[in-house]
Amino acid sequence: MSASQADLLTALGQAIPAAQTSTEPAMLNQYGCDWTRAYEVAPAAVVFPKTEAEVVALVRQANAEDFKLVPSGGRTGLSGGAVASQGEVVVSFDKMNAISGFNAVDRLVTCEAGVVTANLQAFAQEQGLFYPVDFASSGSSHIGGNIATNAGGIKVIRYGLTRDWVAGLRVVTGTGELLTLNSGLVKNATGYDLRHLMIGSEGSLGLIVSADIKLAPAPEPQNVMVLGVPKLTDLLSVLTAFQQRLTVSAFEFFSDLCLRKVLAHRDLTAPLQQACEFYALVEFDESNLEAASDAFAFAMDQGWVVDGVVSQSEAQAASLWALREGISESIAADTPYKNDLAVRVSDVPEFLEAVQAEVVSNYPDFDVCWYGHIGDGNLHLNILKPKDLSVAEFVQRCEAMNPSIFAQVQQRNGSISAEHGVGLVKRDYLGYSRSAGELALMQGLKQLFDPNSVLNPGKLLR
Ligand code: MLT
Ligand code: ZN
Secondary structure, eight states: OOHHHHHHHHHHHHHSOGGGEEOOHHHHHHHTOOSOOSSOOOOSEEEOOOSHHHHHHHHHHHHHHTOOEEEESSOOOSSSTTOOOSSOEEEEOTTOOOEEEEETTTTEEEEETTOBHHHHHHHHHHTTEEOOOOOGGGGTOBHHHHHHHTOOOTTHHHHOOGGGGEEEEEEEETTSOEEEESTTOSOOOSSOOHHHHHTTSTTSSEEEEEEEEEOEEOOOOEEEEEEEESOGGGHHHHHHHHHTTSOEEEEEEEEHHHHHHHHHHSSOOOSSSSOOSEEEEEEEEGGGHHHHHHHHHHHHHHTSOSEEEEOSSHHHHHHHHHHHHTHHHHTGGGOOEEEEEEOOGGGHHHHHHHHHHHHHHHOTTOEEEEEEEGGGTEEEEEEEOOTTSOHHHHHHHHHHHHHHHHHHHHHTTOBSBSSSOOTTTTGGGGGGTSOHHHHHHHHHHHHHHOTTOOBSTTSSOO
């Protein structure tokens, strides 16, 4: 062991029991990265605090001994926000995973940062309530990571983002100060709401140790429809037809290429008899079935929709959802270059066509998988790597295209990262979505909360 490693372990030992620290290569590899695979993984150690006091002590030690910390949740991120490439210490919240309180009057549940999203959803269900933030990675992502990235997912159109469900936070700042923010209050007009500053800050201002999460009333059972929509530009007319008649819980879309990838990867059947250029997936309360059927008939009459299927059971609803939620995993072997973009919902059709034209004219040899949360304006653009191209050349060619794609985003005051965060992947493009004035203020906030830059250095901001 090198002298500096020994010093680091001694410093860590002052904050955290040695049994909660690992330098084993397999552990470093596992805990030093997220779902992005483009970065070197080289943490110096991984620690597993069990208490807030240990997190406070750790951050103080990092300041005193000059080492850097990378917070780590379920490591399902797609922006490199949890990657440790520079000998940092990874702070895993795996052992702070208790649901430590529930109040039925307030409908608030207190979770440590490491609670897995699906466990929170199951807990809510046991109380006859509902935690509505949901995505394909719910089975492994942590609530702390969801808050740090303000995770969105598939039900944003009805229930909003993670931000909308956080009623209180406990956070350790970059100087090791433990802050209690908002304490579960509904109303609190006492100035700056630091809770909201922490949400989406990607571990750059503080380490979230626990949160008070609001729960919603349990929804009715849900029905799912998958519709064949030949023309991209008609997808939003279909959305409007539904929204004029009922409240939708989700409105997602995917292209036929996505469907073919999922069907090749999973044991699922095609939803419709004939393939269609695009598909819309609509979810709604079962009591709205008649209104939804009305919307469907209207969309058929208009020629926007050519065919459709509605779930007849919970199991069929789940298989229809699997066609959408399985896409990310099904295209993983194609080393997709991912962009996660947002514009206003009304701008989606012409934005999507402009970006598609950009990709096709520059790189006619690249396959593009479009899917995402079209009902809230969030589109996932995944460019698939041709088999005969090296990863390095592919990434370089995709990066060369980014400025023209992001210029399309900027023209519409859109976002270059709708829900995947900035991390390392989008950091150098932030100027397409944020003004120079905003970026300067963000740097100022970083300096204020984390003056020695011990928290997730190089992520989100340089
Ligand atoms: C999704 O919507 O499936 C997720 O954001 C993951 C992805 O974009 O690949
Ligand atoms: Zn998504």
